[in-house]
Amino acid sequence: xxxxxxxxxxxxALEEFAAALLRGAGASPESAAAxxxxxTDASSRGVDTHGVRLVPFYLDQLQNRRMNVAxxxxxxxxxxxxxVVDAGGGLGxxxxxxxxxxxxxxxxxxxxxxAAVTNSxxxxxxxxxxxxxxxxxxxxxxxxxxDALVVPHGGIKPFFGTNPISFAAPAPGEEPxxxxxxxxxxxxxxxxxxxxxxxKLPPEVAVGDDGVMTTDAHxxxxxxxxxxxxxxxxxxxxxxMVEILCAALTGMPHGFRMTKxxxxxxxxxxxxxxxxxxxxxxxxxxYAATMAAILGxxxxxPAQAGQEVMAPGDPEKREAASRAALxxxxxxxxxxxxxxxxxxxxxxxxxxxxxxxxDGGGSAA
Amino acid sequence: xxxxxxxxxxxxALEEFAAALLRGAGASPESAAAxxxxxTDASSRGVDTHGVRLVPFYLDQLQNRRMNVAxxxxxxxxxxxxxVVDAGGGLGxxxxxxxxxxxxxxxxxxxxxxAAVTNSxxxxxxxxxxxxxxxxxxxxxxxxxxDALVVPHGGIKPFFGTNPISFAAPAPGEEPxxxxxxxxxxxxxxxxxxxxxxxKLPPEVAVGDDGVMTTDAHxxxxxxxxxxxxxxxxxxxxxxMVEILCAALTGMPHGFRMTKxxxxxxxxxxxxxxxxxxxxxxxxxxYAATMAAILGxxxxxPAQAGQEVMAPGDPEKREAASRAALxxxxxxxxxxxxxxxxxxxxxxxxxxxxxxxxDGGGSAA
Numbered sequence: 001x002x003x004x005x006x007x008x009x010x011x012x013a014l015e016e017f018a019a020a021l022l023r024g025a026g027a028s029p030e031s032a033a034a035x036x037x038x039x040t041d042a043s044s045r046g047v048d049t050h051g052v053r054l055v056p057f058y059l060d061q062l063q064n065r066r067m068n069v070a071x072x073x074x075x076x077x078x079x080x081x082x083x084v085v086d087a088g089g090g091l092g093x094x095x096x097x098x099x100x101x102x103x104x105x106x107x108x109x110x111x112x113x114x115a116a117v118t119n120s121x122x123x124x125x126x127x128x129x130x131x132x133x134x135x136x137x138x139x140x141x142x143x144x145x146x147d148a149l150v151v152p153h154g155g156i157k158p159f160f161g162t163n164p165i166s167f168a169a170p171a172p173g174e175e176p177x178x179x180x181x182x183x184x185x186x187x188x189x190x191x192x193x194x195x196x197x198x199x200k201l202p203p204e205v206a207v208g209d210d211g212v213m214t215t216d217a218h219x220x221x222x223x224x225x226x227x228x229x230x231x232x233x234x235x236x237x238x239x240x241m242v243e244i245l246c247a248a249l250t251g252m253p254h255g256f257r258m259t260k261x262x263x264x265x266x267x268x269x270x271x272x273x274x275x276x277x278x279x280x281x282x283x284x285x286x287y288a289a290t291m292a293a294i295l296g297x298x299x300x301x302p303a304q305a306g307q308e309v310m311a312p313g314d315p316e317k318r319e320a321a322s323r324a325a326l327x328x329x330x331x332x333x334x335x336x337x338x339x340x341x342x343x344x345x346x347x348x349x350x351x352x353x354x355x356x357x358x359d360g361g362g363s364a365a
Numbered sequence: 366x367x368x369x370x371x372x373x374x375x376x377x378a379l380e381e382f383a384a385a386l387l388r389g390a391g392a393s394p395e396s397a398a399a400x401x402x403x404x405t406d407a408s409s410r411g412v413d414t415h416g417v418r419l420v421p422f423y424l425d426q427l428q429n430r431r432m433n434v435a436x437x438x439x440x441x442x443x444x445x446x447x448x449v450v451d452a453g454g455g456l457g458x459x460x461x462x463x464x465x466x467x468x469x470x471x472x473x474x475x476x477x478x479x480a481a482v483t484n485s486x487x488x489x490x491x492x493x494x495x496x497x498x499x500x501x502x503x504x505x506x507x508x509x510x511x512d513a514l515v516v517p518h519g520g521i522k523p524f525f526g527t528n529p530i531s532f533a534a535p536a537p538g539e540e541p542x543x544x545x546x547x548x549x550x551x552x553x554x555x556x557x558x559x560x561x562x563x564x565k566l567p568p569e570v571a572v573g574d575d576g577v578m579t580t581d582a583h584x585x586x587x588x589x590x591x592x593x594x595x596x597x598x599x600x601x602x603x604x605x606m607v608e609i610l611c612a613a614l615t616g617m618p619h620g621f622r623m624t625k626x627x628x629x630x631x632x633x634x635x636x637x638x639x640x641x642x643x644x645x646x647x648x649x650x651x652y653a654a655t656m657a658a659i660l661g662x663x664x665x666x667p668a669q670a671g672q673e674v675m676a677p678g679d680p681e682k683r684e685a686a687s688r689a690a691l692x693x694x695x696x697x698x699x700x701x702x703x704x705x706x707x708x709x710x711x712x713x714x715x716x717x718x719x720x721x722x723x724d725g726g727g728s729a730a
Contacts, residue, residue, distance in 0.1 A: 254662070
């Protein structure tokens with residue numbers, strides 16, 4: 001969690017504004033709507049790093065035509081319970097929602113199904129799509145690879161992307177449980193934030209160009225896998241799993257050979273992978289009761305002083321309740337960029353409430 | 366890796382000896398054969414913690430009838446791509462191999478399939494079964510839950526089991542890639558080992574009864590999730606995922622409510638979960654080339670001084686080559702117990718070569 005000066009908007013207004021800006025930069029209405037929906041979903045739950053704060057990044061990518069702005073998403077059923085979704089070289093959000101739709105239909109029939117997304121680009125927070133599937137009653141695993149940023153265990157130079165893994169599962173009487181974690185200890189934007197604030201990084205999360213561990217955010221160029229110096233082979237192993245699912249099943253280049261997301265350059269094409277299963281396909285009646293027992297027991301565990309034992313996704317559920325009441329916050333710098341771009345493309349700016357010291361959310365970390 | 370005094374035996378002789386001892390303790394021939402096969406597979410790759418060293422533990426469990434010694438494993442196809450395997454309250458190895466057989470048959474048809482194992486007990490190293498599936502050409506994910514030993518993030522008392530996750534994927538021209546990791550930083554038996562050797566534990570891997578981090582192996586009663594004090598919510602989140610897949614889908618009690626594996630007590634019943642997918646169901650021809658590229662690039666990365674960048678499972682591949690040539694080592698204490706038990710049940714002891722300072726393997730950690 002971090003605090004920032006900013007504004008607050010109702011979720012629906014923010015989503016429509018984001019979609020209008022993306023259309024203003026050339027995105028097709030369908031692609032813009034899916035991207036705005038995914039970003040707003042993340043922002044509404046406090047996942048600011050992968051929320052509407054990404055609009056300027058996407059505007060830049062769209063304007064530089066580093067992607068197909070009006071992708072034709074196509075679907076091929078490659079096996080009874082498998083589907084390949086071709087994102088058409090566009091933003092990955094539209095194709096990822098489509099992958100969930102298709103996998104859900106197949107999992108409804110077969111009990112389990114998977115969708116591999118190929119020829120895609122950045123799709124925001126991977127957990128958005130797993131959560132969407134779980135809201136429809138499925139247990140879901142989702143992952144995406146990314147450009148090289150994470151140093152393999154024992155290595156010096158970045159090789160893996162932050163390669164996030166998300167897991168979502170329906171929970172009785174509440175929003176699904178959601179784990180959405182980078183396989184690095186921290187996400188890159190935390191390094192950027194520490195550069196801005198001039199504060200040191202925690203130990204064992206980053207290395208410099210020389211492969212030596214550093215706490216200086218200005219020196220850090222590579223991230224260490226979760227597990228740190230001693231157990232980072234676990235985080236690196238999980239990153240490898242994501243790389244295999246997202247590259248070897250989709251025909252996309254792996255992170256190390258991938259074009260960089262940021263800066264100028266050729267279009268970057270990547271893959272995503274989603275897997276959905278229907279709890280009732282295994283256990284006719286017991287799922288809800290066991291989930292309730294696990295969650296109840298976990299949340300009532302004794303905690304360290306000043307802490308609380310929570311289930312994956314619990315902090316975001318609280319933040320979502322607060323943001324539903326108060327509006328979704330956006331930092332002042334991002335808001336300024338959106339308003340400025342709105343002026344250049346003639347998009348109306350929705351009403352926002354200025355607020356100092358917004359209690360900002362976390363990250364899909 | 367650790368060094369110990371011990372003996373070496375050819376793999377086949379060790380497997381047959383282990384099976385004979387399990388039969389001597391009452392296990393059915395089928396159950397004994399599967400358990401011996403799984404343990405020997407682990408030992409042959411250097412995973413000593415989950416190898417033949419477990420024989421005395423299983424003998425104890427069998428003799429105390431903490432399980433059904435002659436389980437009737439039954440299979441129910443619950444959906445076109447889903448199967449539930451009832452382990453019949455016996456050792457989990459037989460049911461887990463059966464789960465792989467069944468899921469492989471369904472994944473061959475549907476492209477992807479899952480098997481939930483219910484009413485099972487300890488099944489050794491989870492990675493054994495994922496590896497078996499990958500040897501047959503499938504990408505596989507396997508996991509099992511276990512009795513409470515790992516403290517949730519921010520908590521004081523153990524709640525999760527070490528809840529390992531395994532991932533295996535076919536690799537062209539070599540044994541599959543295999544990640545087999547506990548979601549705690551270290552496995553419990555490393556604590557036991559440090560008690561025996563009188564050495565301290567690393568920082569941020571264990572807590573005492575008071576929930577305070579300790580490096581004293583004699584004080585440690587709980588393990589910290591991978592990620593340590595700062596990022597342990599990731600390890601705990603993965604442990605929760607395993608708990609949901611292995612308990613909520615199988616009707617088994619979750620780790621916190623489960624009977625303890627060790628010591629006297631009622632039979633302990635647990636679940637396992639396996640998921641298999643066929644690479645060719647997504648990408649007709651590119652899988653092998655992309656896997657070769659990922660592995661080639663990864664293994665040629667620059668490394669820290671004295672280290673080497675390896676793929677998951679690479680250390681075990683080397684150890685397997687060495688053990689295939691020299692025989693599978695077993696520590697002297699375990700060997701002594703096996704020989705002693707063999708005497709009481711009239712099992713012939715195979716020829717073994719005594720060896721001081723065996724270069725022992727690692728653990729499914």
